[in-house]
Amino acid sequence: MVILCDSREQKKLSFSHEYITEVKVEKLLCGDYGCMYKNGQIASVYFERKGSMSDLFNTMGKEYSRFKKEIIRAKENNIKLILIIEGSLTKVLAGCERSYLDGFSVVKKLFTLWLRYGLYPVFCKNEEEMGKYITEFYLAYGREHIENKK
Numbered sequence: 001m002v003i004l005c006d007s008r009e010q011k012k013l014s015f016s017h018e019y020i021t022e023v024k025v026e027k028l029l030c031g032d033y034g035c036m037y038k039n040g041q042i043a044s045v046y047f048e049r050k051g052s053m054s055d056l057f058n059t060m061g062k063e064y065s066r067f068k069k070e071i072i073r074a075k076e077n078n079i080k081l082i083l084i085i086e087g088s089l090t091k092v093l094a095g096c097e098r099s100y101l102d103g104f105s106v107v108k109k110l111f112t113l114w115l116r117y118g119l120y121p122v123f124c125k126n127e128e129e130m131g132k133y134i135t136e137f138y139l140a141y142g143r144e145h146i147e148n149k150k
Contacts, residue, residue, distance in 0.1 A: 001138060004034035004042075011051055013131040019139065030074040031081055035138040043141050045080045047134055048119075051127070053087055057099035060106045071117045082137075083110070084122045084130055092123070 003015050006028040013033070015023055021038075028034055031046030048070070050056040059067050074081045085092065092110075095103035113119040124130045 001038065001142060002036045003134070003138070004028060004036060006032045009033075009049070011127075013049070013127055013134070015131050015135055017135050017139070019142075020135065029077060030070050030079060033134055035141065037142055037146050039146065041146060043138060043145070044078055045082060045137070045141060046074065047082050047084045047137075049130065050083065050085045051130075053091065053096040054098060056085055056087070056092065057096040057101055057106060060109045061099060061101045064109075071113065071119055075117060080118060082120050082122055083113075084124060084133065086124055086127060086130060088123050088125065 001019055001021065003020055003023045005012055005023055005025050007025050008027070009025075009032045012023070012025075024036075028046065030048070032049040033047040034045075035043040037043075050059060071081060089107065092107055093103040095101075095106075110119075110121045114121060122133060124133055
């Protein structure tokens with residue numbers, strides 16, 4: 001499989017698995033990471049990555065209206081977005097030093113977005129875990145959606 005990485009992604013994750021043949025950088029319609037399988041099929045699930053607390057808090061604050069447009073664009077194109085966050089729920093609740101938002105407000109927004117738009121939040125302890133999570137998700141997606149339709 002080929003991991004698709006948005007060309008605007010600044011600090012790219014590393015992926016290492018025998019089934020990943022390439023990480024292809026291109027402009028994605030939404031999100032930061034997607035996946036294409038050897039038969040050319042592209043997964044209908046993309047990951048939007050928040051690699052720091054400041055990135056997450058900025059997205060939930062100043063960039064919120066832009067982000068909601070991205071979520072709606074994904075939904076209109078039958079793409080499911082998963083929000084993958086570098087940091088635990090406890091870390092988010094603790095807040096971000098330079099943000100006008102407190103951690104509780106950000107968590108409320110995250111869970112409201114999940115219920116309202118299906119934007120599922122995933123909390124990972126570091127970049128390595130994020131890469132493994134995305135890899136394992138797309139491996140399972142391939143088994144479920146590609147192999148079972150042969």
